[in-house]
Amino acid sequence: MKNDPMESRCVKYFRQVDKGILILVSIFVLTAFFLLTPWIYSDGVGEYAWVRSLFMDGDLDCSNEFAYYTSEFQRRFGWEDAGYDLAPIKTPTGLQANKYPIGTALLWSPFFVVGHFMTVLCNKLGLEYDADGYSRFYVLLVSFGSCFYAFIGLLLGYKMSRFYFSRNVALLATLTIWFASSIPVYMYLYPSLPHSTSMFVVSLFIYFWWRTRWMRNAKQWALLGAIGGLMSMVRLENVVFFVLPTAEIVYRLYQHLKDKEWHKIRSYAGKAVLFFGCSLLIFSPQVIVWKIVFGKFFVNPYTATEVLKITSQRFEYAYEDPYTKPDSSTGVVSILIFFSHPHLIRTFFGSGHGLFTWTPIILFAVLGYIQLFRRDRNIAIFLILAFISISYVVSCVGGAGASFGHRYLMKCGLIYILGLASLLQFCYKRIKFSVLITICSFFIIWNGLFILQYSTGLVKKEGPISWSTMLKNQFTRAPKRLVSVAKPFLTGRSSVYEKYKEKK
Numbered sequence: 001m002k003n004d005p006m007e008s009r010c011v012k013y014f015r016q017v018d019k020g021i022l023i024l025v026s027i028f029v030l031t032a033f034f035l036l037t038p039w040i041y042s043d044g045v046g047e048y049a050w051v052r053s054l055f056m057d058g059d060l061d062c063s064n065e066f067a068y069y070t071s072e073f074q075r076r077f078g079w080e081d082a083g084y085d086l087a088p089i090k091t092p093t094g095l096q097a098n099k100y101p102i103g104t105a106l107l108w109s110p111f112f113v114v115g116h117f118m119t120v121l122c123n124k125l126g127l128e129y130d131a132d133g134y135s136r137f138y139v140l141l142v143s144f145g146s147c148f149y150a151f152i153g154l155l156l157g158y159k160m161s162r163f164y165f166s167r168n169v170a171l172l173a174t175l176t177i178w179f180a181s182s183i184p185v186y187m188y189l190y191p192s193l194p195h196s197t198s199m200f201v202v203s204l205f206i207y208f209w210w211r212t213r214w215m216r217n218a219k220q221w222a223l224l225g226a227i228g229g230l231m232s233m234v235r236l237e238n239v240v241f242f243v244l245p246t247a248e249i250v251y252r253l254y255q256h257l258k259d260k261e262w263h264k265i266r267s268y269a270g271k272a273v274l275f276f277g278c279s280l281l282i283f284s285p286q287v288i289v290w291k292i293v294f295g296k297f298f299v300n301p302y303t304a305t306e307v308l309k310i311t312s313q314r315f316e317y318a319y320e321d322p323y324t325k326p327d328s329s330t331g332v333v334s335i336l337i338f339f340s341h342p343h344l345i346r347t348f349f350g351s352g353h354g355l356f357t358w359t360p361i362i363l364f365a366v367l368g369y370i371q372l373f374r375r376d377r378n379i380a381i382f383l384i385l386a387f388i389s390i391s392y393v394v395s396c397v398g399g400a401g402a403s404f405g406h407r408y409l410m411k412c413g414l415i416y417i418l419g420l421a422s423l424l425q426f427c428y429k430r431i432k433f434s435v436l437i438t439i440c441s442f443f444i445i446w447n448g449l450f451i452l453q454y455s456t457g458l459v460k461k462e463g464p465i466s467w468s469t470m471l472k473n474q475f476t477r478a479p480k481r482l483v484s485v486a487k488p489f490l491t492g493r494s495s496v497y498e499k500y501k502e503k504k
Contacts, residue, residue, distance in 0.1 A: 020171040024158060027175070028151045035188040038136075038143035042402070044192025045069045045086060046100035048142065050289075051112050054105070056133040060292050063088060063096035068134060089308050092295045097308050099301040102289055103201070103233030104146075104194040111145035112138060143191040150187040150196035150413075153203035154178055157417030160207055164375060164418075165425045168433060172440055173365075173421035177413060180361040180443040182405035185451055194234060195410045201231040202241055203414040206386070209244050210379065218274060225275040229282025238411065240390045244382055245275060347395040347406060352464040355391075358405040358450070361443045365416040368423030375422070383415050402461040404454045449478040456481055 040048045049065035057064070066086040089097040115138040119131045129135045154174055161170035177183065186195040205227045212220045224245060232239045249272045256264040291297045294304055348356050356363040366387070373380040394408040424436055450470070452458075458473045458481065459465045 018162065018167065020158060020162065020167045020174075021155065023171060024151075024155060024174065031188065032144065032147050032151075035184070036143060036147050036191065037189050038140040038191070040069060040139060040142075040192045041190055042193060043100065044190070044194070046098050047104040047194050048108070048192055049098055050100070050102050050105035051108050051142070052133040052138075055109075055112060055116070060289060061095045062098045066096055066098075087309065089305065091293055091304075091308060093293060095293050097301075097305045098293060099305040100194075101233050101236055101301075102286055103230060103235070104197045106230070106233065106285075107149060107197050107200075108142045108145050111141040115139075115141035146191035146193075146196040147187050149200035150183065153196075153199040153413050154183070154417070156203040156207040157414040160210060160414060161418050161421035164372075165421045166428075169424045169428055170417075170421050172437065173417050173424055176361060176440040176443060177365065177416045177420055180440070180447040181359045181413075181416065182403075182407055182410045183413060184447075185404040185454070186407060186410060189451075189455060193407070195407050198235045198238060198411040199413045201227065201234050202238055202411040205231050205241055206244065206383070206414050209248075213248065216271075218271060221271045221275045222278045225278030226282045228275075229279040232279070232283055233286045235411070237390065237393050237408075240393050241386055242279075243386055243389050247382060247385065249275075342392050342395040344391065344395045347391060347409075350464065351467060352462075353403045353406055355406040355409055359447065361420065361440075361447070362405075362416055364423055365419035368419035368421070368426075371426045372419065372422040383418065387412055387415050404451060404461075446474070449474050449482070452478050452482055452485070456485060 045066065046062070049062035050060070052065055053059060053062050066088065070086045091097050112133075116131065116133075118137040118141070119129045119135060122129050122137070123131065129137065154177075157177070158170050158174040161173055165173075182195075183199070186193050205224070208220075208224055208227055212224070216224070228239075228242060228245075231241065249268065252268055253265060256262075256268060287297050290299050290301065294301065343350075346352070346354065348354055351357060366384075369380050369384050390412065391409065394406070397408070424440075427436055450459075453470065453473050454461060458477055459470050
């Protein structure tokens with residue numbers, strides 16, 4: 001009996017597929033189903049307001065979205081101060097001040113559209129859902145979009161690690177960073193915050209830069225620039241990762257200049273112009289939005305919003321230019337002074353959401369670059385340079401507000417996966433793999449209990465925490481709390497948040 005050709009091709013394809021990817025996809029599907037909490041929260045309101053306002057209202061005035069979620073937070077959680085970040089502040093153009101960039105909204109757009117079609121379809125089938133941009137399917141699809149983007153970022157980290165290391169090592173490193181860091185919090189519990197989309201675009205930028213680093217043609221330089229423009233629109237500080245191609249350009253130009261290869265210098269300089277030109281072109285929608293909303297093409301929207309709060313509350317727009325820096329008593333400082341005061345020690349080791357203290361697996365991942373340096377010196381140097389650069393920039397903020405670990409550095413997920421894979425590969429030659437699995441499992445369980453403490457109010461969400469209390473809770477209250485919240489969380493996640501609500 002002859003085999004079915006289609007069946008044979010399917011079997012052949014299945015055998016060729018990396019089994020590690022199949023495992024990761026399976027885990028993603030299961031965890032998304034059981035853990036994803038669809039809701040719009042905190043900074044996510046500003047991000048979501050863009051896509052909702054553009055699609056449903058046809059404008060960029062987010063005042064009705066801000067008013068809706070202010071009322072919603074006060075109704076559901078009793079947050080009297082819920083309106084602070086969503087205050088009805090008008091810019092000189094008469095629109096609502098929205099300091100958040102539009103990149104995440106652009107990435108959410110396909111999911112929002114699908115949510116709209118699902119809502120309309122349900123209404124035609126007799127199921128009543130408001131097609132208003134706020135109802136269930138809109139929020140569900142957008143939240144899933146964030147979760148999906150975070151997973152793609154993790155998958156890119158696995159693919160890059162797989163190039164250097166064995167499948168088992170790359171898979172274990174990916175799973176450990178996935179579940180022993182801040183990623184689960186912002187991938188599943190707070191999906192409307194932009195950290196999942198930020199990790200995706202940063203991972204995509206690094207992966208494409210790495211994948212094409214030897215023979216990058218003009219089209220690939222243009223595409224790298226386009227990815228960079230989108231990356232910067234998701235979080236403005238992501239522009240720091242331009243240090244990777246910029247350092248490469250400087251290094252190559254130096255080599256060609258030293259060898260007096262003038263034709264190569266002209267060629268490479270042209271590609272550099274193409275890269276930065278495409279970056280600016282893709283970033284230009286953000287500049288246009290700033291002009292429409294704030295009245296200027298180039299503005300720091302965070303500083304502008306804070307100044308508008310101050311002037312509207314104290315001086316009633318007393319300044320001829322509302323974006324002029326007020327005196328020092330207002331607390332608004334210049335950008336130069338701001339970036340001259342980093343807090344790296346607190347960022348890495350502080351009790352208030354320090355990167356290494358809250359998520360210690362990241363420390364081991366960074367140490368793994370010592371081993372990666374021996375395998376691929378250039379990549380190790382470039383990625384550590386990028387990590388140090390972004391750490392410096394976010395450390396100048398002085399904190400991450402209510403945050404599990406340092407949420408602003410979650411975007412470095414690919415960097416962490418590669419570093420941890422390097423360390424695990426080194427240990428694999430000296431320790432049984434089963435022992436490595438046990439060690440990584442400990443970090444995952446520890447992180448899971450810590451997340452439970454954070455999400456149910458056993459530790460503070462903002463500011464320094466008591467380590468003695470946290471450690472005691474890990475072995476006493478957290479395991480008991482896990483039993484009590486497991487069923488309610490799986491059956492009605494919003495009720496868990498309302499039960500353990502606390503002021504922001």
